[in-house]
Amino acid sequence: MESRRIRRALIPAAGNGTRMGAMTRAIPKELLPLVDRPALDWIITECLEAGVAEIAIITSEYKKPIFQRHLHGYFPEITFTYIIQESANGLGGAILCGEQWAGTDAFLVLLPDDLVLNENISLKLTENYEENGRSVISLSQSPEELLENYGVAAVQIPDVGQVIVTDLVEKPRRGSAPSNFSVNGRYLLTSDIWAALKSPNNFQLGEIQLTPALATVAKSSGLFGVETTGIRCDLGNPPSWLRSNNLFARSLVNSPEGIK
Numbered sequence: 001m002e003s004r005r006i007r008r009a010l011i012p013a014a015g016n017g018t019r020m021g022a023m024t025r026a027i028p029k030e031l032l033p034l035v036d037r038p039a040l041d042w043i044i045t046e047c048l049e050a051g052v053a054e055i056a057i058i059t060s061e062y063k064k065p066i067f068q069r070h071l072h073g074y075f076p077e078i079t080f081t082y083i084i085q086e087s088a089n090g091l092g093g094a095i096l097c098g099e100q101w102a103g104t105d106a107f108l109v110l111l112p113d114d115l116v117l118n119e120n121i122s123l124k125l126t127e128n129y130e131e132n133g134r135s136v137i138s139l140s141q142s143p144e145e146l147l148e149n150y151g152v153a154a155v156q157i158p159d160v161g162q163v164i165v166t167d168l169v170e171k172p173r174r175g176s177a178p179s180n181f182s183v184n185g186r187y188l189l190t191s192d193i194w195a196a197l198k199s200p201n202n203f204q205l206g207e208i209q210l211t212p213a214l215a216t217v218a219k220s221s222g223l224f225g226v227e228t229t230g231i232r233c234d235l236g237n238p239p240s241w242l243r244s245n246n247l248f249a250r251s252l253v254n255s256p257e258g259i260k
């Protein structure tokens, strides 16, 4: 049987972070603090704990040297590769930049403004992949009024803890979501994602969309879901970034590790 160890992770980090306002004129969104360290450091630690040894950061010419300076000498266990996303062509476009780098290997994708408190979702995805050998994404049950902000999955749950994704809709109109399982920014993708991303059906509004490509994978080779139960923290806009800092700070103060 082929090895199902996951060694690679891809982090899309090319965006300008305009929703974070004036802060991102000074600092890339991914390096804004989450309590005592930049958000990106939390993401890389999540990767390390999941067994990742190679990370591709998909970024812009402007942000690349800032990330290089920041990561130089840190995380010696990880080999970093920086890949430039030439045009702002969406999340699918960012992931497609990693095609040559990943080759035929399965790999993780972590959206750096999405975190779950006290839960390593990447580790849960790699464990699911080791068992099933299929693409798998993380899902949270969300309140009805928030579903329009996310990708939402249609699911079958044949057994306790087993979630099969049958379809996905990106940001469904209110009242039309196929379930309350929203996609929360962690994906483990097998190499069939490349053909799916390149299909013309996924090019919408000037962007290469990830969600319809995942729907294609769900209907062809199969897609699993892993439900996360921890508190979801969004670092993508100032109010929820502040709330996330508050939640993480309270959790760290109460942990043996404490705030560094």
Ligand code: G1P
Pocket: 091, 111, 114, 149, 150, 151, 152, 170, 171, 182, 183, 184, 185, 210, 211
């Ligand atoms: C992206 C994805 C969406 C997912 C979300 C998680 O949306 O397209 O499916 O639910 O991340 O944060 P964005 O936040 O970039 O609009």
